[in-house]
Amino acid sequence: xxxxxxxxxxxxxxDRVAAILRxxxxxxxxxxxxxxxxxxxxxxxxxxxxxxxxxxxxxxxDLRHRALAKVTPAAPATRxxxxxxxxxxxxxxxxxxxxxxxxxxxxxxxxxxMIYPWPLWVMGPWGVILLVSTIFGNGxxxxx
Numbered sequence: 001x002x003x004x005x006x007x008x009x010x011x012x013x014x015d016r017v018a019a020i021l022r023x024x025x026x027x028x029x030x031x032x033x034x035x036x037x038x039x040x041x042x043x044x045x046x047x048x049x050x051x052x053x054x055x056x057x058x059x060x061x062d063l064r065h066r067a068l069a070k071v072t073p074a075a076p077a078t079r080x081x082x083x084x085x086x087x088x089x090x091x092x093x094x095x096x097x098x099x100x101x102x103x104x105x106x107x108x109x110x111x112x113x114m115i116y117p118w119p120l121w122v123m124g125p126w127g128v129i130l131l132v133s134t135i136f137g138n139g140x141x142x143x144x
Contacts, residue, residue, distance in 0.1 A: 005049025017042055017051050023061050030058070086134055093130055097123040 018039060025035040038054050045051050100119035108115050 003048045005047060005052065007048050008046055009048050009051050013048070013051060014042055014045065017054060020055055020058070020061050024055075024058050083137075086130075089130055090134075093123065093126055096126075 021030070021035055021038050021042070024030050025032065030038070042051070042054055045054070097119065100122050104115070104117060104119050
């Protein structure tokens with residue numbers, strides 16, 4: 001059944017037209033002032049005919065691909081196949097481990113005796129958790 005101009009529009013229809021107007025504003029076809037005017041008219045519109053008048057002087061825009069980009073989260077930039085958050089976690093692990101080893105070394109040298117290597121208890125469990133997380137990831141498939 002075709003939508004006649006007299007049929008009442010829904011909020012979803014108004015949101016769709018708002019997205020079209022945003023796209024045309026981003027492409028420079030209408031100014032921000034025109035966009036705001038049309039948007040005000042848009043949310044006062046009740047019928048399909050009123051909605052159609054708001055975009056009558058604009059070319060058709062295919063928002064299907066645009067909507068997919070908004071729904072699908074963008075994959076974070078990776079370097080060497082490792083997520084940036086995971087690289088940061090490894091960096092924190094390395095920094096904490098390095099500090100602990102320096103403290104251990106200073107205490108060992110100043111005491112004149114080789115003390116138990118306690119930094120292993122700091123870096124070991126944390127490192128294992130990071131290693132497992134890096135290898136198995138968070139269960140999401142990488143876009144292919």
